[in-house]
Each structure stands twice: as C-alpha cells, then as structure tokens.
Amino acid sequence: MNKKPFPSMLVLGSLAFAGVLTGIVLTFWVAPVEGSLGIVQKIFYFHVPSAISSYIGFGLCGIASIAYLLKPAKWADRLAQAGAELGVVFATCVLITGPLWGYKSWGTYWEWEPRLTSMLLTFLIYVSYLLLRQFGGEGEMARKVGAIMGVLGLVGIGIIRISVTLWGGVHPQVVTGKGGGIHPSMKPAFYTCFVAFMVLSAVLIWLRVRIAQQADEIESLHLLAGDVEYDLEKNQ
Amino acid sequence: MSSSSRRPARLLHAAFALLLLLLAGSASSLLTPSTAVAEEQSEAKPAAAKAEETKMVTGFEPGTNEEQVSGFNLMVIAYLAFWGVLFVYFLSLVGRQKKLKGELGELKARLDALEERTKE
Numbered sequence: 001m002n003k004k005p006f007p008s009m010l011v012l013g014s015l016a017f018a019g020v021l022t023g024i025v026l027t028f029w030v031a032p033v034e035g036s037l038g039i040v041q042k043i044f045y046f047h048v049p050s051a052i053s054s055y056i057g058f059g060l061c062g063i064a065s066i067a068y069l070l071k072p073a074k075w076a077d078r079l080a081q082a083g084a085e086l087g088v089v090f091a092t093c094v095l096i097t098g099p100l101w102g103y104k105s106w107g108t109y110w111e112w113e114p115r116l117t118s119m120l121l122t123f124l125i126y127v128s129y130l131l132l133r134q135f136g137g138e139g140e141m142a143r144k145v146g147a148i149m150g151v152l153g154l155v156g157i158g159i160i161r162i163s164v165t166l167w168g169g170v171h172p173q174v175v176t177g178k179g180g181g182i183h184p185s186m187k188p189a190f191y192t193c194f195v196a197f198m199v200l201s202a203v204l205i206w207l208r209v210r211i212a213q214q215a216d217e218i219e220s221l222h223l224l225a226g227d228v229e230y231d232l233e234k235n236q
Numbered sequence: 237m238s239s240s241s242r243r244p245a246r247l248l249h250a251a252f253a254l255l256l257l258l259l260a261g262s263a264s265s266l267l268t269p270s271t272a273v274a275e276e277q278s279e280a281k282p283a284a285a286k287a288e289e290t291k292m293v294t295g296f297e298p299g300t301n302e303e304q305v306s307g308f309n310l311m312v313i314a315y316l317a318f319w320g321v322l323f324v325y326f327l328s329l330v331g332r333q334k335k336l337k338g339e340l341g342e343l344k345a346r347l348d349a350l351e352e353r354t355k356e
Contacts, residue, residue, distance in 0.1 A: 040307035
C-alpha cells in the first residue's frame with residue numbers, strides 16, 4: 001500500500017489552502033460592503049461556492065451510482081460514497097449560512113419556498129444514503145439500494161436547479177437566471193472563492209476515495225492472512 | 237506516536253489557527269469603522285436624548301428580534317459555523333486515516349507472525 005500521498009495531491013491541497021486564504025482576504029478587505037443588505041452579504045462569497053460544491057458532490061454520487069447499477073465495481077461505489085459525503089458536508093454549510101443571510105433579507109430564518117425545500121429534501125436523501133451505507137452492512141443489497149438512492153438524489157438536484165424558474169419563490173437569482181449579476185468590484189472575491197472551493201472539493205473527494213481504497217486493501221490482506229493461517233493449521 | 241506522524245496534525249492545527257487569525261483580523265477591520273461611526277453618532281445626540289437613554293428602567297416592552305440581531309453578528313455566526321463544519325469533516329478524515337494506520341500495524345504484526353510460523 002502506498003503510504004505517501006501523491007505529489008499532485010499535495011500540490012492540489014496547497015492550492016486549495018492558498019485559494020481559500022486569498023478568498024478570505026479578498027472577501028473582507030477588497031470586496032465592498034453591499035448597498036442594501038450590508039455586511040451580511042459577505043456570506044454570499046462562501047454560500048454560493050458551497051452550494052455548487054454540494055451539487056458536484058451529489059452529482060458525482062448520482063453518476064457513480066448509475067455506473068454501479070450498470071456494472072457493479074468498487075471504484076464506482078467508493079466514488080459514490082465520497083461524493084455523497086462531500087455533498088452532505090457542503091449542503092450542511094449551505095443550510096446553515098443560507099438561513100442566517102435570509103434572516104437579514106427576509107426577516108425570517110426559513111421559508112418553505114421551492115429552492116430551500118428542494119435543497120433540504122435532497123440533503124435528507126443523501127443523509128439517508130450515508131446512514132444506509134454506514135449501518136446497512138457491506139452486502140451487495142445495501143450497495144444496490146444505496147445506488148438507487150444516489151440516483152434518486154440526482155432528480156433532487158434537477159429540481160433544485162429549476163425550482164426558482166418553474167415555481168418562483170423568494171430565493172435570489174443573482175449569478176444565474178434573470179438576476180442582475182454582481183458588481184465588478186465583487187467579482188474577484190467571488191471567482192477566487194469559487195475556484196478555491198472547486199479545488200478543495202477535488203482534494204476532499206480524492207482523500208475520501210483513497211481512504212476507502214486503503215480500507216479495502218487492508219481488508220483483503222486480512223482475508224488473505226486468514227486463508228494462510230487456515231492452511232497452516234490444516235497442514236500441522 | 238512518532239514525530240513524523242504528528243507533523244500533519246501540527247500542520248493542520250497551524251493552518252486552522254492561521255484561518256482563525258485571518259477571520260479575527262477581518263472581523264476587527266470591519267468592526268473599527270462601525271464603532272467609529274457609532275461613537276460619532278452618540279456624540280452628535282442631543283443632551284435630552286442622552287438623558288432619556290440613561291433613565292432607570294421601570295418596565296420591559298417587547299421588541300422585534302430583527303432589530304436586535306445585527307448583520308455583523310449573523311455573518312460571524314455563519315463563518316464560524318461554516319469553518320467549524322469543514323474542520324470537523326477534515327478531522328474525521330484524519331481520524332479515519334489514523335485508524336487505517338493502526339489496522340495496517342496490526343496486519344503487519346499478523347503477517348510477521350505468519351512468516352515465523354511458515355519458517356518453522
């Protein structure tokens with residue numbers, strides 16, 4: 001088993017760290033305070049990239065789950081689990097930071113409007129997926145049911161994406177859709193955070209997949225050792 | 237635990253401390269102008285208004301929560317929660333890696349014992 005991380009992983013990790021630090025500096029020292037919402041709008045620079053990272057995580061889980069259902073392979077299962085974990089972590093961040101920002105702009109922490117509700121439901125689908133994988137055993141059935149849940153979550157992502165366009169709601173559409181966009185002076189901070197979060201997501205996925213891969217290798221070596229022990233005892 | 241195995245954990249702690257320092261620096265830089273403005277406003281208040289403020293409280297009246305929770309506080313809570321969640325996840329990954337290292341040690345001992353038995 002390879003003990004040392006790949007050099008490219010270290011490079012990516014350093015890039016993610018430098019990107020996040022630059023993002024913080026740009027957010028607080030360069031980007032101006034927004035006119036109508038005030039300082040609370042600075043949540044936006046981490047809230048939106050987190051949301052995109054969670055979509056990437058859930059999307060990876062869904063696609064890897066389809067691959068697993070078509071042709072069961074360990075890599076697809078590992079990738080699906082890593083994607084679901086990443087998605088749940090970033091969606092937790094989104095579901096915490098969003099209401100705090102919403103409180104200032106809507107006067108309430110939570111609105112049962114299409115985007116927020118569909119985000120919460122998708123998050124719960126992937127939390128259920130992770131619970132199933134954690135406590136449902138290592139059997140083929142648990143993997144397949146998990147994969148079906150992963151695919152089901154993909155529908156949720158589609159609903160989150162089109163919810164505002166189809167059903168309206170109070171969630172702002174600043175970056176996409178018919179939103180007014182962001183002021184040029186805010187763009188460096190936003191795009192730096194966006195790129196940094198994409199790199200950070202890649203690093204976290206990579207780390208998680210490697211851990212799962214190493215766990216599988218150790219388990220197969222334990223099985224092999226068990227076979228050798230059995231043979232030795234039989235021959236004695 | 238060897239010093240080489242502690243290095244990543246130390247690096248991680250140092251990185252988190254740096255992030256916290258940056259966030260604290262950001263918070264202080266944002267607080268300074270608002271405090272100055274607040275001081276200016278308080279100086280500009282007429283003496284009658286100041287006297288009204290310093291009156292003894294004789295009863296409580298309900299207010300709205302919206303007035304009490306400032307945007308700054310919400311932002312600080314959001315950032316702390318955000319980095320807290322990410323840090324906890326990162327720690328869980330480090331924990332899982334450590335557990336694997338322990339299992340690898342066990343496996344090595346088992347294989348060494350097997351090798352000895354095979355030689356016998």
